[in-house]
Amino acid sequence: MPMSRPRRGAGRAKEAAATLSRAEIVRVGLEILDREGVSALSTRRLAAALGVTPMALYNHVRDKTDLSRAIAASVIDAIVYPAPKGHWRAQLAGCFRAIRAACLAHPGTVRLIESADDLPESVFLPMERTLLTLTAAGASQQDATRAFYLLITFTLGQVGYQTRGWGKGVDPATAFERGRIASGPLPRLVRSGAGSEWDWDASFEFGLKCILAGIAAALPSRSRK
């Protein structure tokens, strides 16, 4: 029965990986995620790309959840935060711009983070940074934490809409005529320019500016400047 067994590197497997390792699994997993999206990231598909049997993965990874989290962590861990110097506004802006850039470089990551039950520990790093920066600027521990949630939901959400599209495939100008929206046409929306050519960079910077201005207004008055 065991005739020849020329499995390794056969077929579509582009990785002729000599040795299987957790790092290698994560690397190729991220590649699949970037190229073909979350739905393509299956254990069987990944194993095939590595030229290996599905069950071989389980020697380096506990289960699918562990795998997904490891891939997400590999992106988040690679973020380089700018040195925490200067005005607190600049510190926070730099921190969340770095997060955004990292997630945009690997578009599937946000989806992966969103569908994860447990997040990798490294997400606590920007949180700790934000808390340090804001408490030093005079915010209470509580307000600083609230501000972090505000900043992280905005940052990740924005990347999410940018990468997967918002209302993709729906034309607001005709949605009403086709009877799909109940309450009339959407003239403002039609003229908003929100579409495939929307400038997400500018949109992010606008939101960031608003948030930082709002946080400044929430700081105790003596430290507001």
Add this chain to the structure above:
Amino acid sequence: MPMSRPRRGAGRAKEAAATLSRAEIVRVGLEILDREGVSALSTRRLAAALGVTPMALYNHVRDKTDLSRAIAASVIDAIVYPAPKGHWRAQLAGCFRAIRAACLAHPGTVRLIESADDLPESVFLPMERTLLTLTAAGASQQDATRAFYLLITFTLGQVGYQTRGWGKGVDPATAFERGRIASGPLPRLVRSGAGSEWDWDASFEFGLKCILAGIAAALPSRSRK
């Protein structure tokens, strides 16, 4: 071969639904989603709950994507927005508080929206409202659109973290000792009070206040009040 066929209402199927319909499918689907989460929302599982064969669903629903979107739409469509009266701040606050309340009432919805490629048309309703309110307050079409993205990412993201937890199962006090975080302990985070007893309502209101203050500051000076 066709011996008795006592299928309907047998076993665990709690719905003895006389007639299958799109509305009924969506209703029971939302029930499953609320009770057991997105992963339990499969066509086969749903069909069983309806006391019907999986393929019966396909007479009322195009595919899984269509089903998911219909369920999400049923939640979003049910949102009642407060009358657009009073100060623009109050209008926007009311609008997004309504969205938040609706999503919190059906915790799986955010997950469903996040993993949908195409969003239901009804998401354009709060968008149109936001644009109307803000342009009336003096904002440019572009800034109003940016402000909407800011508000919606924050609102949905916040609900997402609230329902699925943020860093659930990770203790920031010990993450470092266990070697899972690279850059030292997280004293600020430990003392932040962010945990299972975190007050998400207050957190949302804080963020909303910041955002509205920030938007106000971005309005042209003559309409800022």
Add this chain to the structure above:
DNA sequence: ACCTGAACACCGTTCAAGT
């Protein structure tokens, strides 16, 4: 028009077996 039943190509994962 609506539903069933068998089938297909996928999943994640267990378990016993090989080296």
Add this chain to the structure above:
DNA sequence: ACCTGAACACCGTTCAAGT
């Protein structure tokens, strides 16, 4: 210690058939 192969309990969906 690491990998394979067969198997199990699931998926979404097609297709031919029933009423």
